[in-house]
Amino acid sequence: MTPRARTARSAGYRCTACGHRVTQWVGRCPSCQEWGTLEEIDAPTATPAARARVAAGAPSAPARRIGDVALDSARARPTGVSELDRVLGGGLVPGSVVLLAGEPGVGKSTLLLEVAARHPGRVLYVTGEESAGQVRLRAERTGAVRDELYLAAESDLGAVIAHLDDLRPDLVIVDSVQTMSTAAVDGAPGGVTQTRAVTVGLTAVAKERGLPVVLVGHVTKDGNIAGPRVLEHLVDVVLAFEGDKHSTLRMVRGVKNRFGPADEVGCFELRDSGIVGMPDPSGLFLARFDGPPVAGTAVTVVLDGRRPLPAEVQALVTGRDIPSPRRAVSGLDSARVAMLLAVLEKRGGIRLYDAEVYAATVGGMRIVEPAADLAIALAVASSRADVALPRDLVVLGEIGLAGEVRRVAGLDRRLAEAARLGFTDALVPPGGATAPPGMRLTEVDNVGAVLRALKPR
Template identity: 45%
Template sequence: MAKAQRRYVCQACGGVSSRWQGQCGDCAEWNTLVEEAPAVVTPFAAKHDLRRGGRTIDLVALDTDVPSPPRVSTGIAEFDRTLGGGLVPGSATLIGGDPGIGKSTLLIQAAARMAAAGHGVTYISGEEAADQVRLRARRLGLGQAPVRLAAATSVRDILATLDGGPPPALLVIDSIQTMHSDAIEGSPGTVSQVRASAHELVRYAKDTGCALVLVGHVTKDGAIAGPRVLEHMVDAVLSFEGERSHQYRILRATKNRFGGTDEIGVFAMGGGGLDEVANPSALFLTQREEGVAGAVVFPAIEGTRSLLVEIQALVVRLASGATPRRAVVGWDSGRLAMILAVLEARCGLSFSSAEVYLNVAGGYRVADPAADLAVAAALVSALSERPVPVDAVAFGEVALSGELRPVAHAGLRLKEAAKLGFERALLPAAGALEAQALAVARFGTLGRLVDHLLGRG
């Protein structure tokens, strides 16, 4: 009989090593290698021909008409928006987020609303006792919802219980890192246990048509803990973002096999749980009647929704010889360095002896390149101490040559700005634009915009 080969699996990245060592060779993490007993490979199994003995599968044409998958509403419009219209029966969804961000609160609210609508809902908690979940539901005013609740960590016990009756429309597992499968060795939370437990639960969802939602822990870097294969096994991966010190929360899709990954849901944490935010722009805008130097409003695009956020800049002159500082919150620091270089090289402005601070109001993170023009306008305004008009928005991409390039969804951005009371817009000269309710000022280069903001010519 062949001797079983030892293998050690990294609990951080899933890398495999033939011997134990203190540091993982793939991700450089320390003390993460744990021994995992693989299956014994016999000479017969190694030489067995897999081309015989299997059943024949049906092959269909690519152009076969397939109906769109049905959707089940969670009762929370922002949640449905992020999912692409609701939960798909038989799908598996993974939700990750920082501790205390509101993952369990969001799911107990969705479970209660689906149960109140007549759908069967089962909520399995592996971290809290059933009484704790029941008390949270009462605090949220959902204590009378017909949700079937249990506290368990054994996958075998969970599946045996579910097989005893009709499958639920929604099955929530909170969280997958606490689940344990007795089919393999290892403690809950290890790579092998997370992979095996998720595989059994996902297979149950596919076989019965139950919509499965898994809660996942995150690492200190914000990535979902456990092996990356866990994200490949599920149909959708959602990330719950936000700071516990702030009121708002953002639910963002990073993977979705049944919809787009560019939609977000915005929530506000209140005394009664998570409340939907119908107008997210109100969260990220500062209400003022007079302009302030260094503040510019930028219409960002998230999926089919436009959000107006405020870009704030502060420029502080230093004494000669001091090293200036560059601090950025909510935007890419490398992009800020590029905008500063273009302003110096193409527009004749000097930031080399000044500290520059850039912030996106409300803690929102901007990754849209269309924010270049708004950032440049905020920097010029802060440097000259000349406010940008309070009723103006700005967006466009800045090239290294100083040219302003058009961006996508200009009409949608301007429509949202006009709806919130803005009257003028600063845009690149290139690009087609339909008739708008706003007064549009278009510039071909960044130098022209600087001249306009400084009143030169």
């Protein structure tokens, strides 16, 4: 075959995962680095002028001034679950497609069944992984049985659309999109081609009928959403459902949101009776108890998205003259903790090289931002000196390698949250932070000045 004939027959290859195009086939996509995702695409036979004439069809509606566009179709409607509405930006927008992704067993189906039970309209719950009887048993346990909730155990897109024509629901939940398939394309359910075709079909139905659709998605072992990467571009909202299997805390994090902020976080607690939203999750993150304060604990406030959350850091320093001391970290960045231990030895004069150090958070929270550096340092120093910090003290600040305490973002919001929880004293970096009513601020510019206040008994 001549090069001209080959060019006339094929326009190249397109990646089914990200849409990247190349002129010749390769095993790995140069853009998204996925293997075996390039498919041949046919070249158009018409000339550019002919294609332009075909594309210039009649508009579906005349163009209007932006001030004349109605807003009713773009306003969010509450789902009945306040913590989920917080992440969505007020609720579900008619015609929107939401992708909720999370690990198996984290509670995705339980959360969406709660949404289906509290939604004010008619809801169609399509289950492709479980039978209708299994979903009914979970609904009985969580109290989600109601007359306007309909179940359909289907895995074919055509059957789902037929249910939509019969019921005319106000909300559709598909659990999960990887189990759905359509006869319009080849491939096994859960494959790249089938998952993309099903999502495109459901998105078209949602936009045409003004029907909100919630899709459940799986994640890979790396924590990424399973399926083609183009799936995230097709939907309007992407939510990540996170949680440790050893903790009851569950968090819904916004990853993408065309109708609201993409950095909001919703907190939930998974119980035997279902899942419950927690507008004030401070009780999960603070181990407050009666009695004298204990050495080795410090309280800080972290920002998860735009939401300030209290966090308690605990440290235990034990032993002396140990040849190979152990360092164990839970809920914190181990590299960051190792750096802080080196700063404490060099800048604070605390002997740690021959002692075992354990550091952890309370309530299953994971802290990765540097705003908790000062709290970690004080918890370690408090345990080493066996001197407890005041119970009404909150600590905020980032520590540099020179021992300086640096300013952190959102300091006023963190202090306001700490004041709401009853803290009256705060250690903050210099920079002119405004003290909330009833709180006293102490500015510190060097970690050594703070550590000198911790004298051994």
